[in-house]
Amino acid sequence: MSKRTVELHWGKHHQNYVDGLNKQLATSMFYGYTLEELIKEGYNNGNPLPEYNNAAQVWNHHFFWESMQPESGGSPEGGVLQQIEKDFGSFTNFREEFICSALSLLGSGWVWLVLKREERKLSVVCTRNAISPLALGDIPIMNLDLWEHAYYLDYKDDRRMYVTNFIDHLVSWHTVTLRMMRGEAFVNLGEPNIPVA
Amino acid sequence: MALRTLASRKALVAAALGGARPLPAARGVATFALPDLTYDYGALEPAISGEIMQLHHQKHHAAYVANYNKALEKLDAAVAKGDASAVVQLQSVIKFNGGGHVNHSIFWKNLKPVSEGGGEPPHEKLGWAIDEDFGSFEALVKKVNAEGAALQGSGWVWLALDKEAKKLRVETTANQDPLVTKGINLVPLLGIDVWEHAYYLQYKNVRPDYLSNIWKVMNWKYAGEVYENATA
Numbered sequence: 515m516s517k518r519t520v521e522l523h524w525g526k527h528h529q530n531y532v533d534g535l536n537k538q539l540a541t542s543m544f545y546g547y548t549l550e551e552l553i554k555e556g557y558n559n560g561n562p563l564p565e566y567n568n569a570a571q572v573w574n575h576h577f578f579w580e581s582m583q584p585e586s587g588g589s590p591e592g593g594v595l596q597q598i599e600k601d602f603g604s605f606t607n608f609r610e611e612f613i614c615s616a617l618s619l620l621g622s623g624w625v626w627l628v629l630k631r632e633e634r635k636l637s638v639v640c641t642r643n644a645i646s647p648l649a650l651g652d653i654p655i656m657n658l659d660l661w662e663h664a665y666y667l668d669y670k671d672d673r674r675m676y677v678t679n680f681i682d683h684l685v686s687w688h689t690v691t692l693r694m695m696r697g698e699a700f701v702n703l704g705e706p707n708i709p710v711a
Numbered sequence: 712m713a714l715r716t717l718a719s720r721k722a723l724v725a726a727a728l729g730g731a732r733p734l735p736a737a738r739g740v741a742t743f744a745l746p747d748l749t750y751d752y753g754a755l756e757p758a759i760s761g762e763i764m765q766l767h768h769q770k771h772h773a774a775y776v777a778n779y780n781k782a783l784e785k786l787d788a789a790v791a792k793g794d795a796s797a798v799v800q801l802q803s804v805i806k807f808n809g810g811g812h813v814n815h816s817i818f819w820k821n822l823k824p825v826s827e828g829g830g831e832p833p834h835e836k837l838g839w840a841i842d843e844d845f846g847s848f849e850a851l852v853k854k855v856n857a858e859g860a861a862l863q864g865s866g867w868v869w870l871a872l873d874k875e876a877k878k879l880r881v882e883t884t885a886n887q888d889p890l891v892t893k894g895i896n897l898v899p900l901l902g903i904d905v906w907e908h909a910y911y912l913q914y915k916n917v918r919p920d921y922l923s924n925i926w927k928v929m930n931w932k933y934a935g936e937v938y939e940n941a942t943a
Contacts, residue, residue, distance in 0.1 A: 526916045567863055620807045621886035622864040622907075643864035662865070662907035663916060671770045671908065 519667050527663055528575040535568035549573050557649035570644040581656045583686035590687035594694055601636040609681055611638050616677040622661040629653040629697045653697040656690050740787045742780045745773050746816050754824035758924045760913045771908055775811030782808055810887035814867055821901050823930035833931040837938040844879040854881050856922045859905050870901040872941055898941045900934040
């Protein structure tokens with residue numbers, strides 16, 4: 515991901531969402547809400563209110579920057595790897611599914627690794643435009659921006675290369691581990707294997 | 712051998728027609744071809760860069776055409792087998808790629824180099840209709856720009872003729888949804904692609920600049936012709 519892309523994506527796109535949201539909140543009934551509350555309330559069960567888009571995009575982009583780390587990627591270790599192997603069969607399967615999902619999204623949106631509350635497992639989901647898994651009740655673990663502005667300067671129309679580079683070189687499994695740990699406080703993933711003495 | 716010669720001659724004919732008509736293949740499923748532009752990639756500069764035009768036409772539109780053809784083949788197979796769920800599942804891919812082909816085919820005709828009349832405001836019937844339905848040409852441009860800038864995500868902004876109500880309207884559609892998804896009586900006169908790929912390399916995130924500049928290469932002559940045919 516080039517410096518120019520990050521400059522524009524963070525400095526202009528993300529910044530515009532922040533400014534736009536602040537402007538809206540000045541005269542909105544949502545003034546004082548936290549970002550997560552804004553997303554859940556603003557989603558309004560599929561009929562998003564005006565503040566929703568800016569709030570969700572502010573959250574999504576912040577989550578995105580933290581989902582990455584320079585010269586990272588590769589594969590996770592320990593508990594996260596175990597959970598991925600349990601829910602996808604193997605890390606390779608997960609990687610394939612992530613790439614496939616990302617490529618099958620029509621239009622703008624995001625691809626996520628989420629922890630599903632009901633099913634109590636990890637899953638790859640795609641959302642359109644600014645829709646957030648938070649609004650749908652799940653716990654986001656990692657995401658990738660599939661809006662064209664996220665990759666056009668570096669990859670033009672080659673979304674496949676962009677997604678592959680992300681999963682192979684940029685995704686921060688360290689952050690994923692932290693988020694999983696936090697997520698496990700809300701979702702019971704089963705009994706731990708405590709070895710008998 | 713003879714069949715192949717026949718097919719290639721039809722390919723030449725279809726190319727001459729601008730690819731608007733599908734090529735009938737031996738099996739019976741019509742395939743679509745990428746229409747050619749009537750101007751060079753760089754001819755719309757500085758409003759739209761040659762780099763964007765080339766990528767937009769040769770990569771994006773070509774991909775819609777290729778994927779549309781693939782989807783139609785799968786649809787044909789599913790229909791022949793009577794596989795209802797497969798048919799239904801293909802609908803979103805067909806709408807997306809087919810819509811992409813339809814929309815972009817209109818878009819290329821909506822643009823014209825300045826040297827060939829691009830940017831000249833509409834006259835006569837369409838001009839009067841614009842004054843009547845929007846107040847003035849400037850008001851229409853302002854409305855289209857506002858709706859185009861406000862569109863979240865990817866989509867198109869259209870100047871449409873409502874054939875039944877006999878009025879002009881500004882409409883937006885999401886992703887590659889064709890204009891008819893907003894109303895069965897709507898005829899597209901002008902469409903502006905506001906997907907980021909249409910302007911990002913040149914205008915970066917400043918979509919409003921792209922919108923205000925594209926009017927300089929707008930082919931109002933074409934829009935006028937469509938309007939007159941639809942209201943004849």
